[in-house]
Amino acid sequence: MTTTRAEPSVHFDTARAEVYDDQFAALQSVKDCLHLLLEGYFASLPADARILVAGAGTGAEVRYLAARFPGWHFTLVDPSAPMLAVARRHAEAEGFAGRCTFHADYVSATPVELHDAATSLLVSHFLMSAEGRQAYFADIAARVKPGGRLFNADLCTDDDAPSFSGVMGLWMELLGLAGLTEEGRANYLSSYGREFAGHGPEAVANMIEAAGFTPPAPVFQAALIRGWTAERR
Numbered sequence: 001m002t003t004t005r006a007e008p009s010v011h012f013d014t015a016r017a018e019v020y021d022d023q024f025a026a027l028q029s030v031k032d033c034l035h036l037l038l039e040g041y042f043a044s045l046p047a048d049a050r051i052l053v054a055g056a057g058t059g060a061e062v063r064y065l066a067a068r069f070p071g072w073h074f075t076l077v078d079p080s081a082p083m084l085a086v087a088r089r090h091a092e093a094e095g096f097a098g099r100c101t102f103h104a105d106y107v108s109a110t111p112v113e114l115h116d117a118a119t120s121l122l123v124s125h126f127l128m129s130a131e132g133r134q135a136y137f138a139d140i141a142a143r144v145k146p147g148g149r150l151f152n153a154d155l156c157t158d159d160d161a162p163s164f165s166g167v168m169g170l171w172m173e174l175l176g177l178a179g180l181t182e183e184g185r186a187n188y189l190s191s192y193g194r195e196f197a198g199h200g201p202e203a204v205a206n207m208i209e210a211a212g213f214t215p216p217a218p219v220f221q222a223a224l225i226r227g228w229t230a231e232r233r
């Protein structure tokens, strides 16, 4: 089964890659919190751990972890070559490129080497078919050792719950703070559930588990962003 879609290289083209790091700077504290949780969850991994970074983009999570765990090696995977090129630039400037392997491709196309842990931050919500999303998690699972750890975060909420308008309303306010115009927010809302974030929290957790992980622990929520931890069975 393939997880491929043509979109990532289109959505995350060179122009987008060059502004990505600054685009949501106003929401950086939310990402800081995700990174802090990631650090805590991975803190007991071996000093020479190998970390699979699925959908690494410009490498924000790698930059955070590489600075704190100087013996770790990172496998950065992303189908958008321009995003990964920015990640490589950061790694070179910050002196940890020698601890990185870069794959401008889908996880399914990378060597099946076992890692101590994997991250997938703000990636799987782009996979709109349940089959493709399930396969994406399975592709990650195939590259994590038994007992290894997964930290996954996505744009995800329960569209049918009475809480939906509260969650989405706050998320729209945050996007406004990040500089998205009223028109931009309207476009975002019309794309939501059609172009991204097609599955609710229960469905996502079930997919992670079905891929070969323990039942995911819901460890994070900031408006529309949810985070889970799970171990490879």
Ligand SMILES: C[S@@+](CC[C@H](N)C(=O)[O-])C[C@H]1O[C@@H](n2cnc3c(N)ncnc32)[C@H](O)[C@@H]1O
Residues within 6 Å of the ligand: 003, 004, 005, 008, 009, 012, 054, 055, 056, 057, 058, 059, 060, 061, 077, 078, 079, 080, 083, 105, 106, 107, 120, 121, 122, 123, 126, 127, 136
């Ligand atoms: C919103 S960015 C997140 C980047 C980074 N993880 C972060 O937290 O800043 C999403 C990234 O996922 C990548 N992506 C989209 N579909 C993917 C797929 N099927 N497999 C792996 N990466 C994918 C995109 O190319 C993009 O770089």
